[in-house]
Amino acid sequence: MPFTPLCPSCRQPTEIRRFAASTGGTLELDLCFACQGMWFDPQENTRLAPAAVLELFELLHQHRGDAHHPLADRLRCPRCSQALAKGYDVAQGGRYVTYRCAARHGRFSTFGSFMVEKxxxxHLSTMEIEALAERVxxxxxxxxxxxxxxxHDHACPYCRSALSLLDPQAVDKALARHGSAARQTAPADAASPDALADALVALERNRAREERARQRERLEGTRSDEFxxxxxxxxxxxxLLRR
Ligand SMILES: [Zn+2]
Ligand SMILES: [Zn+2]
Ligand SMILES: [Zn+2]
Structure with a gap:
């Protein structure tokens, strides 16, 4: 039996998924939807093919109603159980958090950090932040x-990142580069700050409603009141992409 790695945060077995590698073939990633993070063996994050990103979005969408919980204070390497060292890296998209094994077994990345890294x-504009602040x-x-x-804060007090939002155009571009499923160009940038804030609030309400519905069946801790x-x-x- 192949061994199922444990999530570095909640220590539950991760879900192993196969994704297309940019070098050809596939690679396996260990995902935890409750902790919203994944484990990369060395170099795996750079070997992920852009087409795999669409699969990842599809997975995250399928699991949108899953209960989430905050990360543990101490994360452990799924290979050697040593505590992972928390650090920050900077990419074009901004600062993001990394958790690395000192013995070089790999690193844990939240889905959000991965999106920033890629x-x-x-970044949200000041007007967009103000429009959101009126609603949440x-x-x-x-x-x-x-x-x-x-x-009060226009940057994150924890990781000091500027407030950022997934950008359909950037995702679309990455997919288009590989000729895979370049759909309609996303109109998000044309939307006014108020329209964007309304759309985001509506999306989160729907998701929170689904999460609550599922939790009525499975009594679990909830963060569904959060945006x-x-x-x-x-x-x-x-x-936007599935059109
Ligand atoms: Zn977990
Ligand atoms: Zn390790
Ligand atoms: Zn942050």
């Missing part, structure tokens, strides 16, 4: 999941 996000008080940072009071920029962005990207 440049699938854009606190949001979860796309990059680290931390709670941000957007009436999560990452999951709202995933819904937005997914609804």
């Amino acid at each position: 440049g699938f996000v854009r 008080g606190t949001i979860n940072c796309t990059s680290c999941g931390g709670t941000v009071d957007i009436r 999560d920029l990452l999951t709202a962005g995933i819904e937005m990207v997914w609804s």
